[in-house]
Structure formats: C-alpha cells, structure tokens
Amino acid sequence: MRTGFFVPSLHIEPFMKKFTLLLFAGLLFSAGAFAFEDTLSVPLMRASFHDKIINEQKLIDKSDGKLDNYVHINNNDEISLHVTDAVFRKVNEMRVWVENNKTLASNNEKVRYLRYIEFMLKNFRSEWHQKIISAADFPALAEVFSEAMKDELAGKSLMSLVNASSYPVAKVLIQVFDDDKENKALSNIVYLKYTRLNPDKIMATIRPYVNEEFADSLVLEATKRDPVQLYSYAQSIRSPEGKLIHRNQSSMVQAVAKLSETPNALFYFPFLDDLLSGKKSIDSIKRFVGDGVKGYDSVGYYKLLVSTEIEYYKRMAPPLRDTPIAMFGSNGLRDMLKTKALQHFISPINELHEQSNLAVRMRAIEPLTPQELYFMMIMGENDIYTSSYKHSFNRMVQKMGSDPKGDSLLLSVHFDQFKKFIKMAANFNKLDTFLRMMPAPKSEILMKAFVAKLDETGNLEDAVDVADAYSSIRDQQLQQKMLSYVKQNEAKSIAEYNTRGKIIYSLLKEIFMSADSSNNIDLTKSLGIPSIYEINTASLKDAAGRIVEQVFFYGDDDGKMFFSQFVNSFSPKDWKVTMKKEWVEMKSVKSDVYVFANRPLDYNQNLDDSAQVHLANYLESQNMKPTIAVHRGHSYWLPGTISRLPSDSKIIVLGSCGGYKNLNTILDVCPDAHIISTKEIGKGDINRPILNYLGQSFVNGGTLQWKAMWQNLTSLFQKDPSKDVRESWDDYIPPYKNLGAIFIKAYHKQAGDTDM
Numbered sequence: 001m002r003t004g005f006f007v008p009s010l011h012i013e014p015f016m017k018k019f020t021l022l023l024f025a026g027l028l029f030s031a032g033a034f035a036f037e038d039t040l041s042v043p044l045m046r047a048s049f050h051d052k053i054i055n056e057q058k059l060i061d062k063s064d065g066k067l068d069n070y071v072h073i074n075n076n077d078e079i080s081l082h083v084t085d086a087v088f089r090k091v092n093e094m095r096v097w098v099e100n101n102k103t104l105a106s107n108n109e110k111v112r113y114l115r116y117i118e119f120m121l122k123n124f125r126s127e128w129h130q131k132i133i134s135a136a137d138f139p140a141l142a143e144v145f146s147e148a149m150k151d152e153l154a155g156k157s158l159m160s161l162v163n164a165s166s167y168p169v170a171k172v173l174i175q176v177f178d179d180d181k182e183n184k185a186l187s188n189i190v191y192l193k194y195t196r197l198n199p200d201k202i203m204a205t206i207r208p209y210v211n212e213e214f215a216d217s218l219v220l221e222a223t224k225r226d227p228v229q230l231y232s233y234a235q236s237i238r239s240p241e242g243k244l245i246h247r248n249q250s251s252m253v254q255a256v257a258k259l260s261e262t263p264n265a266l267f268y269f270p271f272l273d274d275l276l277s278g279k280k281s282i283d284s285i286k287r288f289v290g291d292g293v294k295g296y297d298s299v300g301y302y303k304l305l306v307s308t309e310i311e312y313y314k315r316m317a318p319p320l321r322d323t324p325i326a327m328f329g330s331n332g333l334r335d336m337l338k339t340k341a342l343q344h345f346i347s348p349i350n351e352l353h354e355q356s357n358l359a360v361r362m363r364a365i366e367p368l369t370p371q372e373l374y375f376m377m378i379m380g381e382n383d384i385y386t387s388s389y390k391h392s393f394n395r396m397v398q399k400m401g402s403d404p405k406g407d408s409l410l411l412s413v414h415f416d417q418f419k420k421f422i423k424m425a426a427n428f429n430k431l432d433t434f435l436r437m438m439p440a441p442k443s444e445i446l447m448k449a450f451v452a453k454l455d456e457t458g459n460l461e462d463a464v465d466v467a468d469a470y471s472s473i474r475d476q477q478l479q480q481k482m483l484s485y486v487k488q489n490e491a492k493s494i495a496e497y498n499t500r501g502k503i504i505y506s507l508l509k510e511i512f513m514s515a516d517s518s519n520n521i522d523l524t525k526s527l528g529i530p531s532i533y534e535i536n537t538a539s540l541k542d543a544a545g546r547i548v549e550q551v552f553f554y555g556d557d558d559g560k561m562f563f564s565q566f567v568n569s570f571s572p573k574d575w576k577v578t579m580k581k582e583w584v585e586m587k588s589v590k591s592d593v594y595v596f597a598n599r600p601l602d603y604n605q606n607l608d609d610s611a612q613v614h615l616a617n618y619l620e621s622q623n624m625k626p627t628i629a630v631h632r633g634h635s636y637w638l639p640g641t642i643s644r645l646p647s648d649s650k651i652i653v654l655g656s657c658g659g660y661k662n663l664n665t666i667l668d669v670c671p672d673a674h675i676i677s678t679k680e681i682g683k684g685d686i687n688r689p690i691l692n693y694l695g696q697s698f699v700n701g702g703t704l705q706w707k708a709m710w711q712n713l714t715s716l717f718q719k720d721p722s723k724d725v726r727e728s729w730d731d732y733i734p735p736y737k738n739l740g741a742i743f744i745k746a747y748h749k750q751a752g753d754t755d756m
Contacts, residue, residue: 056121086139133168167193226329234260270333272326341379406437426469455501468740527746549628551597555608559600582611674735
C-alpha cells in the first residue's frame with residue numbers, strides 16, 4: 001500500500017515542471033506545518049526529546065547549504081520532493097504516533113520511542129556522510145522504520161522487515177533497535193547483505209562471524225572471487241580467520257591454504273584451477289618460478305601464463321561458459337599476465353625508444369610467438385608507446401610466416417579480447433594492414449562482430465572504439481559494410497524497443513554517414529551538439545577579456561630541445577616574451593592574448609612537475625583561466641597533463657604520440673573541448689605551425705573555422721621536403737573528425753534528453 005503523497009510525472013517543460021514541484025512542495029509543507037501543530041500537544045517533560053528530533057531534521061535540511069525546509073538532491077526535484085516529504089511530514093507523523101499512542105502509557109516508554117526516531121535520523125546522517133546510504137533511500141527508510149516501531153511495540157519480529165530491506169536501510173534499522181531480542185540474528189542478516197555487495201571485503205570483516213553457520217560458505221565465496229585475499233589470512237594460522245580457513249573442508253579453500261605455505265605463492269595463483277584439477281602441479285610451475293629471483297625464467301613464465309589464458313578463455317566461451325576461479329582479481333591470471341607483459345617486455349622496449357637499432361631495442365620480445373605478442377600488446381594498452389606498438393605489431397606479422405593469416409591468429413586465441421586488439425590496431429594505424437591479412441568475407445565477419453552488442457556493455461567504451469576504428473579504415477567497401485552492420489543493429493534495437501541500443505546505433509549511423517562529404521551532413525545540427533566545425537574566439541576570453549593558453553612541457557631531452565624552438569617561434573615584433581624562473585610568458589602586442597609555458601626543468605628531480613604546479617597557482621592568483629591547453633611531450637607524460645587540464649579548456653592540442661586514444665579521458669575533464677590530436681608520433685615540425693596558426697587566429701579574433709585551418713595547413717605540409725612530415729600530417733585529427741569524441745558528446749546529449 002502506497003503512503004504519503006504522489007507527484008505525477010508531468011509532460012511539461014523542465015522549467016515549468018521544476019516550478020510546479022517547488023510550488024507544490026511549499027504548499028504541502030506549509031499546510032503540513034499547520035496540521036501538525038493542531039494534532040500534537042507535547043508535555044514539557046518530553047519537549048527536549050522532540051527538540052532533538054527537530055534539530056536532526058534541520059541538520060538534514062542544511063546538508064544542501066540552505067535551511068529552507070527543502071532538501072535539494074542533485075538538482076532532481078522529484079527525488080528532492082520525496083526526500084523532503086519523508087524528512088518532515090513522515091518524521092512528524094512518527095512523533096504524533098508516539099505522543100498519541102495509548103499503548104505507550106508511561107513517560108519513559110514514549111521517551112524511548114522518541115529516542116528511536118532521533119537515532120534513526122542521526123544514524124542516517126552518519127551513513128549518508130560516509131556514502132553508505134543515499135539521500136534517495138530515506139523515504140524507504142522512513143517507511144520501513146515506521147513499521148518497525150509498530151512491530152517492536154507489538155512484540156513482533158523485525159526479521160521480515162530487515163530481510164526485505166536493502167543493506168543500507170537494514171543497517172540503520174539494527175543500529176537503532178540494538179536492544180531487540182533478535183539483534184544477533186538480525187545483525188547476521190545485515191552482514192550477509194553487506195558481503196553480497198562487497199565480496200572482496202569478506203575476509204577483512206568476517207572475524208565477528210567466524211563461528212556462524214554461514215562462515216564456511218563465505219570463505220568459499222571469497223576464494224572464488226579472489227583467492228589471493230585468503231593468502232595472508234591463511235598464513236596466520238592462529239588468528240580467527242586463519243583457523244576458519246584451515247578448518248574449511250572445500251578442496252578449493254584447502255588448495256589456497258596449502259599455497260599460502262609455499263614460497264612465492266603469488267606466482268602460482270593464476271594456475272589455481274589447473275592445480276585443483278591436476279592439470280598442473282606446483283613442481284611443474286616451480287621450474288619457471290625458481291625462488292622468484294634465482295632460477296626465475298621470465299620468458300618461460302610469461303609463455304605459461306599466455307597458454308593458460310588461452311585455455312581458460314576457451315572455457316569461458318560457449319558452450320561451456322565456465323569462468324575459471326583464478327581468471328580475474330588481484331594476482332589472478334589476467335592481472336599477472338598484464339604485470340609480466342609490462343615488466344618483462346613493454347617497459348624494456350619503451351625505455352629504449354630512442355634506440356635506432358631495432359635489433360637492440362626489440363631484443364626483449366624476440367623469443368615470443370605471434371600469440372604471445374598479441375597478448376603483450378593488448379595487456380599494455382595504456383602503457384605501450386606508439387613506436388613500441390608498431391614494431392611489436394610488425395614482429396608479430398613477421399613471425400606469422402610468409403603468408404600471415406589474421407583470422408588464423410584470432411582463432412588460435414579463441415578471439416580473446418579481439419575488440420581491444422582491433423581498437424588498438426585502428427588507433428595505431430595498423431587496422432587496414434591486419435584486415436588485408438584475411439579474405440574479404442572473413443574480415444567483414446570480424447568487423448560485423450566488432451560492431452555487434454555495443455548496447456550490452458556497462459559503458460560507452462566499445463561504441464567509442466567502433467567510431468574511432470571507422471575513421472581509421474581507408475577501404476571504402478569495408479566502411480560501407482560497417483555502416484550496413486550499424487543500420488542492422490539500429491533496426492533490431494528499434495524492433496525490440498531497446499532505447500540504449502537505438503541511441504548508440506543511430507548516432508553511429510549518423511556519424512559514419514557524415515564522414516562521406518557527399519552526404520552533406522552537419523553533425524552539429526543533426527546531433528544537437530555544440531559546434532564541432534568552428535569556435536568563436538570571443539568564447540575563449542575570460543572575465544577580463546583575455547585569451548589565455550597554457551602549454552605543458554616536460555624535462556626530458558625532447559622537451560628541452562623543443563622548448564627553445566617553441567619560444568623562438570614567437571616573433572619579437574608580435575609578442576613580448578618574458579622569461580621567469582619556472583615558466584615563460586608570451587603576450588601579444590596587438591591584443592590581450594597570453595601564452596604561458598612551464599620550463600622543461602629536470603624531470604629526475606621533479607622540477608618540471610613543480611614548475612607546472614607553480615604556474616597553475618600563479619594563473620589562479622591573477623584570476624587568469626586558460627581556455628586553451630597544449631601538451632608538448634611524449635605520450636607517457638600525457639596522464640600528467642590530463643590530470644592538470646584546466647576545466648575551462650575549450651581547445652586542447654595533444655602534440656604527442658598516442659594522444660588520440662586518450663580522448664575519452666580528456667572529455668571527462670573538459671566535456672565540450674575541441675580536440676586536435678594524432679594517432680601516431682607527434683612531430684615538432686607539425687605542432688609549431690598548428691600552434692602558430694591558432695595564436696594568429698586568437699590575435700585576429702572572429703571565428704576559427706577548423707576546415708579552413710586544416711585546408712591551409714594541408715597545403716603547407718604537402719610542400720614540405722620531408723616525407724616523414726608529409727605522412728605524419730595525415731595522422732593528425734581535427735575536432736570535426738574526432739568521431740569518438742563526437743559520439744561521446746552526442747550520446748550524453750541524447751541520453752540526457754531521453755531521461756527528461
């Protein structure tokens with residue numbers, strides 16, 4: 001039975017809807033206040049207890065910064081209204097119930113129940129502050145709590161209420177009714193709710209429950225989820241947790257307990273399934289592990305990880321669909337595979353990125369098979385340098401023989417993480433090469449699978465990967481096939497009333513079609529997003545009318561070399577250059593355009609990092625807000641730049657290799673930014689003309705047209721005598737061709753509109 005009031009979901013404009021809700025709230029709570037005063041007469045002896053409840057109501061009311069009888073929750077008026085109603089009307093109803101209830105005959109009994117209400121509000125605030133319960137949960141808590149008081153008074157069990165409640169609500173209930181005769185049993189129920197939400201915290205929290213009947217089953221669940229979490233507990237044999245583990249009769253738990261007594265046990269966890277089944281023995285693995293240092297065969301161990309990954313993944317695919325125990329989690333197979341790929345192969349070849357002799361630079365990966373190189377590359381997605389990837393990809397193809405077959409490679413790994421492989425190949429300009437390594441029908445089937453089921457993931461990553469991959473394909477026939485697959489999925493989503501699928505595939509269709517200029521599609525208009533084709537320089541000005549650009553340099557050899565070239569590119573007749581201890585300031589002599597760049601001081605002493613921090617502090621002290629941000633440095637410095645991007649950035653230039661794959665992260669920080677990036681290695685000879693063009697545009701004012709800029713720069717670079725420069729320019733991506741970034745912006749716009 002629904003209690004309280006009901007706010008209809010009106011189909012009216014958002015502003016009017018908000019106004020209506022707020023007006024309704026004001027009328028409701030004003031009327032409620034008069035009604036409340038008429039129904040409650042509080043004896044002086046209990047007035048202080050009512051005051052404590054009122055004070056808790058006020059503290060919840062003030063949580064949004066205003067004491068206004070209205071609890072604002074994330075700008076959501078409907079939720080705010082329901083929470084406000086529960087905090088005031090529902091709680092006041094409880095107070096009336098206590099005072100008017102003839103069953104509560106004595107003063108002490110009434111005080112006890114008033115204290116229950118106070119403690120409920122106080123515990124709610126505490127749990128809310130710790131983010132254990134959400135404000136939106138309060139109406140449910142108030143409803144259940146009201147029923148719980150009645151049941152408590154009637155001597156009924158609270159078991160059914162606690163069982164039916166969510167963990168946060170149930171937790172507050174048992175905190176308040178801690179004197180209930182069933183408190184221990186109720187606490188057990190709440191703890192089990194907690195472990196279902198937090199299976200990774202079972203071993204850290206189970207000590208008070210080690211003697212309960214469910215303790216053994218929880219230990220087994222913890223082992224299945226993450227066998228490593230048992231490792232340290234199993235070693236402490238005399239602790240309550242250690243005793244619990246060692247008494248467990250499960251063969252899986254016993255195997256982990258035995259491993260805890262084995263030197264270098266973490267090396268063995270990835271193979272736990274095979275150890276349990278007898279496929280592998282500790283001795284068969286130990287010949288690669290040694291003692292972890294002496295006798296450790298890094299290549300042999302990595303090869304064993306890869307072969308096990310292939311076997312485990314085959315089990316996960318139809319028809320078995322059996323997820324191995326040791327596949328995921330800390331120090332599970334995937335985790336260890338990534339760790340060892342980075343440690344033994346990616347880091348060594350990255351560190352030698354300036355070594356021109358490939359035989360020397362790529363020596364670490366020489367013993368690896370194509371399959372082992374495949375996993376090395378995808379496990380190093382966020383760490384591998386552009387040049388490291390390209391040379392590794394070439395080695396993989398070379399090792400596939402004189403007639404390499406891409407489909408055979410994917411079959412040999414059971415298509416494990418093939419979408420990530422395709423995405424990386426696209427981002428590093430190797431997708432066309434890979435697709436040519438298989439017959440056309442098979443490449444089409446592969447790309448059809450790549451495009452499928454984008455709506456079934458919990459995020460937009462796969463859809464963004466598809467958009468980015470499309471922009472990297474130069475085979476027009478394959479592009480048309482991908483477009484047809486997108487249309488098929490769109491039609492399927494519409495037929496199945498799948499809103500998320502419809503939005504994803506309709507956006508991809510529009511974006512793909514726009515890539516063909518003959519379709520004359522203006523994505524800004526068709527998708528309803530801010531312009532991706534132009535930006536008015538007036539929008540770049542701060543409150544004082546200044547345009548501020550911040551450039552991030554890093555203190556390696558490249559940074560030091562390109563910094564002086566960067567500074568010298570500012571003509572003294574057009575710019576006033578002022579060198580400071582940690583940064584340089586360029587001020588246009590014609591207008592209020594400023595460029596600030598930190599000096600590339602010694603990174604080994606962290607001086608370049610300090611310079612960036614001090615520059616940011618200086619700009620803040622001058623109330624100067626950069627709207628243009630430029631990254632100058634290798635891709636491994638880019639996370640540092642992203643972490644310091646000014647949130648007001650409207651133009652971002654990624655003059656670094658690997659910048660293209662970081663679009664998604666950047667848009668989290670600066671959702672409306674126009675981004676210039678590169679799929680390949682950033683070139684100083686290209687970055688300088690880009691920045692000079694932008695600087696001149698800022699000085700001149702007006703509207704910056706990206707297509708016109710790209711046409712002018714293309715004409716410039718086509719005449720460059722360096723073939724390397726001419727080819728590298730083709731890999732730079734203007735804002736209107738950043739399909740992944742466009743998709744993200746459009747999805748959030750359309751999904752937001754759908755949710756209204």
